[in-house]
Amino acid sequence: MSGDPIRFLIVDDIAENLLALDALLRRDGLEIHHASSAPEALELMLVHDYALAFLDVHMPETNGYELAELMRGAERTRRIPIIFVTAAERDDTRRFRGYEAGAVDYIFKPIDPLVLKSKAEVFFRIGQQARDLERQRDELRAIASHRDLAIARLKAHADNSPLAYVEIDSALTILAWSAGAERMFGRSAEAVAGRHASDIAWMTPEGLDVLRAWLRPEADVPPRYAAEVNALGPDGANIHCEIYGSVLRDPITGKLSLSLQILDVSERHRSEKVRTLLIGELHHRIKNTLANVQAIARQTLRQSDSLTAFEQSFGGRLQALSRAHAILSDATWSSTQLDQLVHDQFQAGTLDPERVHLRGPRVELSPENTLRMALSLHELGTNAAKYGALSAPAGEVLISWRRLGDGLELQWEERGGPPVTPPRRVGFGSTLIRSGAGADPDAISVDWRPAGVIWTIRLSDGVTHVDAAPTPARAPTTQQAQDDGFDGCRILVVEDEPLIAFDLSTELEEAGAEIVAIAATVSDALAVAKFEAIDLAVLDGNLCGKPVDPVAIALSRRNIPFCFVSGYGRAHLPQDFPDTPVVEKPFRPEVLFSVLRALRNGAQANRTPETV
Template structure:
């Protein structure tokens, strides 16, 4: 709701103020009355008025002087002034009035319709100014609201874009994992089929087939465990670093109850593609050592040395403390087939030397198999 419109009446005679008040009274209009120029200026400092009706002839400050002081003040200089005079309306007085800022002259005695009509004009002008100010304030509030809505929209779009990007990254990662799992399962089936075929050809009976196949599948399972990510590391998956020593320790764990096994030298992380082949090869070497070589006797010793060389690493598998009968050169059992598969699959080189104290095997793993 808009504030009432205020009009200032300035006259040194009380009866003139009462008469003007009776003529101009209407809804929404407040009439401020002053008996002198000084009192009028005090009221103007406290109130915002739409019009000042000022008597020209007053003791103290006359109407012209009041108008000049109003024009000299930033707060009151734009207030329209209508002079009310009982004197002669000669052109010189009118010119002085307009010069001091008056917009009109009214001659006494005052005609009611004329003064009401003039005051109504300024009443409506002030009302329009109030409405414009109210609309301006509303527009400012709406502009601030729109600015805030725009800021929130930008924040929402930024969050949505981030969420969509994160969702896309998660979906892409899921697709990669699915393809990786599918690839590994296919590879495992291929390896298992090959193990079954080779083991069946080199086994004397069903019991030996089951025993050999079970141990080889367990070696595959250990190698598979070494390629899995660590899902308990702060809720995020982190890939474990599988090294040559880690793989050898896992494969030889069933025989590590004594100090007969020693693994020394450097170490290097393995590519997952080489892990399965090397796991089967190390398992086969450990099984043969347990059956015929260093791990078959309490006096036997197994030393495995790892050395970084140009183009990769070299693993020395050295058994001692027990006689190791050299197999026939024409032997084509599982171990021989597996050795050839490792050489062909990862580009490795295997050499074996038979000694009275035991067997020595040199395995070179190319740098392409290392991380």
């Protein structure tokens, strides 16, 4: 082994001869072993490696020649150099026999120390060289092992990485092509190895020009580059790539090669485009919504006789628009079922589900049609409750719709109400109803029959027909407002928007409630919710970016009823309180009062679970 010392073996049956040779040969870096017989010598040679063996020719039982022949017969010992030591006269016959047995030299007794040392020095140096070569061999093996392991790791990383690894030379010949490149470009390493990069249709000509520019022979320092280029996928489809290149120079030949790491960012680019479109669409919809609110406010104010009438009309219309937005948000602004819009009017209290009948196939409306139809249904319901069929005890409304080509025809028919006469002037409510068909004024018609008005709304686009049969379900009847107020009722308002908090507290105080506190943060709300005397609480869904869950838990532990007043949908409110009622922003005071009365009177099953 490379770390072992250099060893000589002396074999002689006379102990004095062993000691004498040992004394003459002794030196630093040399380990000398003794054997007094052939069997003992063979046993040592099976355990240790020797650079030289001194064998006495005349030994009992097995002499030196016989021991040499035994050594030549074994693989482990046949290469050990042998010097015979003899006291016999110089005899060519004996010498030839020794050489035939494998000896390299003879030493005759009495031994000349200079001759012995000079001959031993040769084999000591040979032993040193052999040891150094073994050490270098072991070092090279270790280096090769580390190299192979590093290459295997790099290959595994390259093959399993989402990056494609490609190496080309200065002539743009493919030198390496990873499994990631095979997946990305749909071409095997065997098919592209040694081919010119322009012959395999994996990179656009513009991309190849970028690679050529990176392989400039005048570059003194191996530079690193990055660029975005277009490549070609297995089916020829465009792949948008980020490509990172490192120029390598061979230290011997000076030739350049280019190591490329390529990342497919096509999906990210598509996402960025979609995000840009969505942001633009969001801006458009926000501005349109604000413009609609502005128009509704102006026109409602223009045709209202008092601020009270304005507040009721504007609040109802704003609530209808808000609820339609909530429905669309739950559907990720894709589409809304028509019967869901009608049921939403049940929930809002605009329509009485016991006096409204639905009939029609299942259809879905686009976001634009959803918003317009929600306002139209709200206005139709409000008018029916004030002046039409729902203002009389026996009145009822039939809402039916049918397929009209690729579009839809909806009919609102009132029955059993007071006699109908056409209005003398067209109010803003009629304008909102007519907006349900979009920009086509001819898509709306009205028949002022004395027995009951009939409105017909036709939609030519933005309608998806679903084959399933309609299953209109009755929505739960909304809790009707009661005459009793909130005199003496202590209410906690938890809201972080100052104007909304002011509006909430003002409406509640005018209804007779006592506002215990207005809390804008979770910590302030907890300080009140845990210790103050409270009858009811109104909670926003989020306070300054923090969830309101701890406040809801604190109120629940004290069995204090509460509701959420929030712009969030149910999915974004505290999940431990699925039965807690939600009043959506912007809120209508009568809806909030109805929910709070139900909480106070215990009429609604809204008990929240104890949280440990």
